[in-house]
Amino acid sequence: MWSDQELVEVLRSSVPYYLVVALPLLILMSPVPVDAAAEFTVYRLQQYDLHGSPHGSRSSLVNVEARSLDATSVARRCVLARLADLTPTHYQRVVSQGAAALLILLPANLTAFAEDQRQMVHDVEAAMLETDSQLAVYLAYETPELLNIYEAVRTATNTDAATSAAAALMSSLSTDGYQMVVGGSQSKLMADMTIANVQGKLSGYGVEEQLPTIAVVAHYDAFGAAPELSWGADSNGSGVVVLLELARILSRLYASPRTHPRLNLAFLLSGGGYINYQGSKRFLEDHLDASDSPLLSETYYTLCLDTLGSGNTLRLHVSKRPKAFSPGHHFFQALEGAGAAAGVSVEMVHRKINLQEDTQAWEHEKYSMRRLPAFTLSRLPGPKTGERGSILDTPEGVDLSALTRNTAVVATALLRHIYNTSVDGIFDDGLAVTKKSIRSWVDLLASQPRSPQLLSGKSNPLVSTLHQILARYTNEARVTFLKADKRDPEWAFYDVSRATMAAYAVKPAAFDFLLTLAILGYLGVVYLFLQYLPKIYAAMVRLASPHKSKVH
Numbered sequence: 001m002w003s004d005q006e007l008v009e010v011l012r013s014s015v016p017y018y019l020v021v022a023l024p025l026l027i028l029m030s031p032v033p034v035d036a037a038a039e040f041t042v043y044r045l046q047q048y049d050l051h052g053s054p055h056g057s058r059s060s061l062v063n064v065e066a067r068s069l070d071a072t073s074v075a076r077r078c079v080l081a082r083l084a085d086l087t088p089t090h091y092q093r094v095v096s097q098g099a100a101a102l103l104i105l106l107p108a109n110l111t112a113f114a115e116d117q118r119q120m121v122h123d124v125e126a127a128m129l130e131t132d133s134q135l136a137v138y139l140a141y142e143t144p145e146l147l148n149i150y151e152a153v154r155t156a157t158n159t160d161a162a163t164s165a166a167a168a169l170m171s172s173l174s175t176d177g178y179q180m181v182v183g184g185s186q187s188k189l190m191a192d193m194t195i196a197n198v199q200g201k202l203s204g205y206g207v208e209e210q211l212p213t214i215a216v217v218a219h220y221d222a223f224g225a226a227p228e229l230s231w232g233a234d235s236n237g238s239g240v241v242v243l244l245e246l247a248r249i250l251s252r253l254y255a256s257p258r259t260h261p262r263l264n265l266a267f268l269l270s271g272g273g274y275i276n277y278q279g280s281k282r283f284l285e286d287h288l289d290a291s292d293s294p295l296l297s298e299t300y301y302t303l304c305l306d307t308l309g310s311g312n313t314l315r316l317h318v319s320k321r322p323k324a325f326s327p328g329h330h331f332f333q334a335l336e337g338a339g340a341a342a343g344v345s346v347e348m349v350h351r352k353i354n355l356q357e358d359t360q361a362w363e364h365e366k367y368s369m370r371r372l373p374a375f376t377l378s379r380l381p382g383p384k385t386g387e388r389g390s391i392l393d394t395p396e397g398v399d400l401s402a403l404t405r406n407t408a409v410v411a412t413a414l415l416r417h418i419y420n421t422s423v424d425g426i427f428d429d430g431l432a433v434t435k436k437s438i439r440s441w442v443d444l445l446a447s448q449p450r451s452p453q454l455l456s457g458k459s460n461p462l463v464s465t466l467h468q469i470l471a472r473y474t475n476e477a478r479v480t481f482l483k484a485d486k487r488d489p490e491w492a493f494y495d496v497s498r499a500t501m502a503a504y505a506v507k508p509a510a511f512d513f514l515l516t517l518a519i520l521g522y523l524g525v526v527y528l529f530l531q532y533l534p535k536i537y538a539a540m541v542r543l544a545s546p547h548k549s550k551v552h
Contacts, residue, residue, distance in 0.1 A: 038145050042103065042501045043226040045128055045137035046451070047187055047494040050275055051358045054132035060496040062101040062136050062182040066503070068150070068157040074099040078180040080153050082142075083107065084117060088127035094135065101136040101180065103501070105150060106229075108141060111396045122386025125225040136182070138501060139226050139391070149503050153178055179504040187496040193456045194481045195271035196463045197279045200247070200474030201295065202254045202265040212327075213264040213295060214418070215302040217280060218243040219273025219363060220450065220466060223389035227451035227497040233395040235388040236273060237445040238309035242407045243267060244441050244469060249411055249431050251473040261418050266295055267474055269466055271482075272452055274389055275491045276359040280366040282482045288370060300327035302374035303414070304363040307388060308406045310399040311379035313345045318375045319353050319368040328373050331417045335377075338412035342405055349381065377410065395446040400435050403442070408433040453493040 045057040067074050069081040069090055078101040079094050086104060094102055113121065128137060140146060156177050198220070204211040218239035222232020231237075247267050253259040270279030287296040301322075308314070316335065322328030332348060339346035353365050360366055361383035367374035380387060387393065411433060415423040427433070448454070448462060455463060458481060471477035484491050529536070 037505070038149065038503045039500055040140055040143065040146055040503075042138035042140045042182070042499055043228040044187075044497055044499060045139070045225055046223075046227060047132075047496075048275070048453075049489070049492040051490055053358075055129050056132060057128075057137045058132055058134050058187075059101075059136040060182065060187040060499065061184070062138075062180055062501065064100045064180060066103075066149075066153045066178040066180050068154040069094075070154075071157045073097065076100050078103060080105065080150050082150070083121060083124075083139075084113070086124050087120060088123050091124060091127050095133045099135060101138070101182075103180065104137070104139045105142045105146065106139055106391075109396075110392050110394055113392065118392055119386060121392055122390055125390055126386065128225055138182070138499070139229065140501070149178055149505075152505075177506050179506055181502045181504065182499050183502075184496070184499065187494045190453060190456065190493050190495050192483060193453060193493055194458065194483055195278055195282075195452060196455065196458075196460070197271055197283055197480045197482070198269040198463065198466045198470055198477070199283065199480070200267050200470035200477035202247075202250060202267075202474055204254075204263040204265075205257075205260040206262050208264060209297075211262055211264050212298045212300050213266055214300050214327075214414075215266040215268065215296065215367075216243055216246060216305070217268045217270060217283075217302055217363060218305040219270045219277065219279060220445070220462075221271055221273050221452050221455060222393070222450040223274035224391040224393065224451070226391060227454055228449050229391040230389075230449045230451040230454075231391075231394050231446055232389075232450050233398045233442065233446055234309035234393050235307040235390075236305075237395075237442060237450075238307060238398065238403055238406075239305035240269060240445055240466075241403060241438060241441040242305050242308055242410055243269065244473075245407050245433055245437065246411055246414065247470060247473040248437075249427075249433075250414075252431055253415075253426075259419075263300075263418055264295070265474075267470060269470070270363070271455065272491070273363065275452060277363045277366050278482065278491065280363055282480070284366060284370055286480070296372065299372050301331065302364060302367045302372055303331070304367075304374065304376040305410070306363065306376050306378045307380050308378065308403060308410075309397070310402045312343065312402070313347065313379060314339060314377060314406060314409065315347045315349045315379065315381060316375050316377055317349045317351060317362050317364065317383075319351065319365055321348070321350055322373065322375075326373070327417070328375065331413060334416035335409070335413035338409045338416065341412075342409050344405065344409055351382075379406070395442060398442055400439055400442070404433055404435045404438045407438060451497075453495075453497065456493075 044060060047056040047058065049055065062078055064076055064078045066080055067077040069079055069085060071077070071079070074094055075098040077099055079099050080103050081090065082105045084107070091102075219236050220240045222230040222235070222237070224230035224232070250265060254261075254265075268280070268283055270277065270283060272278030284296070314335070316332055322332065332346075336346045351361070353360070353368060360369075362376040362378075364374035364376040408427075411427075412423060415426060444465065445462075450462065463479065467477060467479050
């Protein structure tokens, strides 16, 4: 049994030094306290180069504390913002203040935006993609868990605007902060990325090389702020739908000797539409610059189809007005007649090619620059309305009734021009354009996002399916692949289009500081108690036995 003096010596010699030195070191070396963690899928902003100019986000890694959009300072922070609250001005401020990352929260229903809100989203997408920044930008769909994190971050951010330092400190201590983390490797250039063209033709009656040609073109890829959210249901899924339906109808007519016209038809599903129509550029090089390919040697016109999924107006965009009595003029007249019968207004929009720009506004401009008659049929009044290449272009936004009607109008006009007569009754016997058929094409194209980098490779399922469809309806259907020139690439894309972001709930630095002070205060009290333990012990003994001294 230890004596009182031995017990005091043990406590004085061993315990205080261990507590005062070792315990604080262990506390300081321990990781940041974590209350909870959440993981969710995020979609990264586009990162690509076009004609040597970088666009989009240059970074993919994140490991910083979160702040809301209304924070006074966002330097080296991850800014959380709802899509409906974000404007181009907000985005520029986030970039200029040196934020490390931006997480944009998307509503579950992207079609619920009002018209003015949709235009604002288009403007934000354009602001994010026009230039490049070192900001790591991600998009994620709102979930209850993610909205709770967003509200907690907003509450924590509001401490910056407290009326006093004490109020800010108390608010900071009572709320959690969040550390946003995206790990893995930094994004890198996609090596040997390919773009595919899918083409087929219907040969006219007679000697093919001596017959004129009408080319029908639609680019099948899509674009938007994030590759994984680029569904492109209207732009340009609707253009592909019309082309496939035309191929189906015309294949039946070309197969019958009674309706086999003296005219070749070429169908092209071009790739790289949103990177300056690289597919059409390659198609022209193959058929104009190659001496053994007479397909485009005598072309009536090239009809490009783009964004036809809604609306009551069809516009024929031209770089040069077709001459009177030319094939292009006859087609426009047929289009006006077919549109009037279906209750659709048809207009011609003239826009000269701006040779000072690096990129063409419409796909037909690639053909016009090679002195081929060409035009683009679209419901849009101009090329830069923001509706082309947006994450808001989802399958839910396509008006199937309008797309079915527009497809029938285009088919009627083309047949009227090809056969130079009325085509009343020609859509009987399975040739009619039906909503069921149109829906099946839309569902096919909406089966996956169609940003160019997601369609790369020689075994992409969607490209293979499109090839099989054209092989069924046309002759000599084939797929050709193109790559960027390694010495002077016109375009380049980078990987990491999707990632997992982790949000760790942590106490602020002020909480850790005060907790450390509290622990040091506690250890100081323990230290003083043990240092003066003999005196404290003697005082306690005297207080515990006063009656004994009175007896003696």
